[in-house]
Amino acid sequence: MNWRNLVAALVAVALGALAWRTGRWAxxxxxxxVIVLWVLLHVTRLMTVLKRAADRPLGYVGSAVMLNSRLHRGQPLWKVIAQTRSLGELQTERDAQPEIFRWRDEGGTYxxxxxxxxxxTGWQMIRPAEPARPPEEAPAEPAPESPVAQA
Structure with a gap:
C-alpha cells in the first residue's frame, strides 16, 4: 500500500466523521x-480522453519534440494520453512492470x-539517423563551345 492510498483512506475517515458530527445521517x-459526483466527473474526463485517442492511429503524435518538452516525472498515463491524443504503442510484454510506450511522429522521431x-518514471527521445549524403560536387561547368566552321 503506497502513501497515496493511506492518505486517501485517512481523508475519507475524517470526512465521514465530520459529516456524521455535523448532520448525522443527512x-x-x-x-x-459529493463522492459520487466527483467519481462521475473523473470518469467523464477519462472517457473524453479515451474517445479522442480512439480517433487517432496507435502510437502517433503530431510532434515528438513537443511531447518530450511537456513530459515530467510522476505524470499519470492518462495525462500523457490526453497530451498526445493517441494511445501509446506498447513496447514491453502485457502487464509487465515497468511498461514502456512509444509515440512516433511523421519524421520518424519517437x-x-x-x-x-x-x-x-522516465522518457527518452530518439531521432532517426541522418542518411549519409555523398559530398556535394561542384556543379559541372559547361564546356566551352568549339567554333564550328560555317560553310
Whole structure:
C-alpha cells in the first residue's frame, strides 16, 4: 500500500466523521452525493480522453519534440494520453512492470515513455539517423563551345 492510498483512506475517515458530527445521517448522505459526483466527473474526463485517442492511429503524435518538452516525472498515463491524443504503442510484454510506450511522429522521431504503476518514471527521445549524403560536387561547368566552321 503506497502513501497515496493511506492518505486517501485517512481523508475519507475524517470526512465521514465530520459529516456524521455535523448532520448525522443527512451529513453522510450529503458526503456520499459529493463522492459520487466527483467519481462521475473523473470518469467523464477519462472517457473524453479515451474517445479522442480512439480517433487517432496507435502510437502517433503530431510532434515528438513537443511531447518530450511537456513530459515530467510522476505524470499519470492518462495525462500523457490526453497530451498526445493517441494511445501509446506498447513496447514491453502485457502487464509487465515497468511498461514502456512509444509515440512516433511523421519524421520518424519517437519518444519512449516508461511507466511504473501508471506513473511516468522516465522518457527518452530518439531521432532517426541522418542518411549519409555523398559530398556535394561542384556543379559541372559547361564546356566551352568549339567554333564550328560555317560553310
Amino acid at each position: 451529513g453522510l448522505v450529503f458526503l456520499a452525493g 519518444v519512449d515513455c516508461t511507466f511504473a504503476d501508471g506513473r511516468l
